Amino acid sequence: MSLMSGAGVQAIRWSALLFVSAIFVYVLESAHLPAALLLGPMLAAILFAGFEKQVAVPPTVGLMAQGVIGCMIATTIPLSILGELARDWPLFLAGVVSVVVAxxxxxxxxxxxxxxxxxxxxxxxxxxxxxxxxxxADSFGADMRLVAFMQYLRVVCVSVVASTIARIWVGHSGTPLPAMVWFPPVDWLALAATILLIVMSFFVTRWFKIAAGIFLLPMILGIVLQNTGVMKIELPPWLLAASYALVGWTIGLRFTRPILAHAARALPRVLGAILALMAICGVFAVALVYFAGIDPLTAYLATSPGGADSVAIISASSNVDIPFVMAMQLARFLVILVAGPAIARLVVKWSGLRDATRVPLP
Incomplete structure (x- = not known):
């Protein structure tokens, strides 16, 4: 009887979490903020964690959702980007290094x-x-909760500012995005191959204990296999939405009241650092305009420290050089993807700071 009672309580909590997540997603989508499908469930989960309502995403399910996101990123990185990078590599190198150093x-x-x-x-x-x-970050010893707090706060700040600048620059918000079709026709064979890639990556990650392997392997293999025509990555919108929600819940449910209090105390200075980075990137954009002849809006979006997904959405509705913008954004992402763990460790080592794993956060 107690087991049934516990299952009933969990069912009610999950229903409530789904309902609150849907509300947050609707509000964020209405505000035209990117990553709403992940950010909304994460905020809902943080709210539940703050009220100490115990809900948990099964670890294997959460990892599979990470694999789906890895495949999604693979679909956004065409090999044609190499030609764009090779043509103006000194410019891209300077742009990437300057933003990463800042x-x-x-x-x-x-x-x-x-x-x-x-x-x-x-x-x-x-x-x-x-x-x-x-x-x-979670796989390399950092505190996933506080990293998410910083990353998504910056996503919101950069998206709002970049959208506003683009709207002012072009005089309108651009052509409206088409309505999302949640259940389009599905290539079931390609979907089966995509799921098989994720499952195989899961087992390889577990067997060889590869840090962040469930995310990195589908992404890296997906880029190679799709661009060479070996397979097509098929990710229906409903699968992506479910995966975003699962990852958002996984992050948000890890928050505790002490962590929320720590994030609240850190908010002014973290926000100051984000605004400082945005201003520095603005200076780099000015340099691109004057020294490389790039038009101002293209330069600003290319150096913007937001995610490539949000910048892509803004660029698509603005009169900018989209290949240049996306090449700069994706080049920076790939550099951090490859060198990020080493950079983080070296900065901590050279500065004499303690690693995040040794700091007694709850």
């Missing part, structure tokens, strides 16, 4: 001021895809 420097300041611990401040400051940085 972000790491601000992360180091936050760590030195003890706003956030060790590598957590560095991972939270990395200007990559927010979901990717959060997932990888």
């Amino acid at each position: 972000a790491c420097s601000l992360g180091l300041v936050l760590a030195k001021l003890q706003v956030l611990p060790g590598t957590t401040a560095i991972w939270g400051s990395f200007p990559g895809a927010a979901s990717a940085m959060t997932i990888m």
